[in-house]
Amino acid sequence: MSYIDLRSDTVTRPTADMRRAMYQAEVGDDVYGEDRLVNELQDRVARMMGKEAGIFVPSGTMSNQLAIRSQTQPGDEVICEYNSHIFNYEGGGPALLSGVQLHPLIGEYGILTADQIAQVMRPTDHHYAQTKLITLENTHNRAGGVVYPLPVIEDIAAIADSQNVKMHLDGARLMNSVIASGLDPRVIGDQFHSVSLCLSKGLGAPVGSVLVGDAECVDQAHRFRKMFGGGMRQVGILAAAGLYALDHHVERLAEDHQRAKTLAKTCQELGYLENDIAWTQTNIVLLTFPNGNTAEMEEKFKQAGLLVSVVNDHRIRLVTHLDFHEDQLRQSVKILKRVLG
Secondary structure, eight states: OOOEEOSOTTOOOOOHHHHHHHHTOOOOOGGGTOOHHHHHHHHHHHHHHTOSEEEEESOHHHHHHHHHHHHOOTTOEEEEETTOHHHHSSTTHIIIIIOOEEEEEOOBTTBOOHHHHHHHOOOSOTTSOOEEEEEEESSBTTTTSBOOOHHHHHHHHHHHHHTTOEEEEEETTHHHHHHHHOOOHHHHHTTOSEEEEESSSSSOOSSOEEEEEOHHHHHHHHHHHHHTTOOOSSOHHHHHHHHHHHHHSSTTHHHHHHHHHHHHHHHHHHTOBSSOGGGOOSSEEEEEOTTSOHHHHHHHHHHHTEEOEEEETTEEEEEOOTTOOHHHHHHHHHHHHHHHO
8 A cells, every 4th residue: 555654754755866966976085074065065054054164964863962062061051942852852862972951941832932041041150050052943843843933033042142152053944944934044044053954854865964053163063973973984975965955955845835734724624733723834734632542543544545643642743745745635635534524
């Protein structure tokens, strides 16, 4: 049986043209800094975000962890949102790899405010772990792909700057935010000391993220990438996919957003949409099941031909992506109505 797969935007496969670019890629040894396409990808993302340098890494988790390790010392504190990827889905990495403690705050739809953060910044006192880094996630996965409003980011950055605290952006789906908001990526990047961009979420590359920041931060990240086992060799094959994705798969994210809205509207009509439809801003749709029967519902969807992601006992996630087309959208609406109706 063939399935429509809405579990994640990471399930996509390289297009024929992306595969061609990968096949034809010129390669060199990246550990020696000699892979031209890796260097081009790193420089391009850095320029796009208004930063001095970049480093290509295997995953978004490694990118975030390198940002934390490069900008903190053991015993420091990192502020994050309670439902953020860094706090929930990175295996306790900050504690193990950086020796820092996380201070999670609950945001409204994943969005923290400057006032919230100002209230928990640690005073300069030897009794306390010192606040050294604030991490934000844009778009916010567990909030349903919500876009962080720029004025809120600016207010938080002002608080951080006043306290000499650095800012890191987990921009796993940053390009979704850019397309939804219409902002230049650099306008967002200017508010942060480091930014992580994932190439395999939404953009359709098979693997890889790029961490960008100032030259010192990225130099430190290179050292820790080696320590964490993330040094790669003839990886221009993957960098070629990332460059192709940036050239061809950014603007089309608007199609994913529109299809997600259609799914959200259907779920709203059926009484299962978790958030107000206004919060379905990009490519993620959250369904709520008050009876806690998501495992049962996952199986019903699968039997009907639709693969979904169970977040917990009460929540199911649908994610639109490059390989999800109009005919599949029509079929998915029918399946939602049949299973939920």
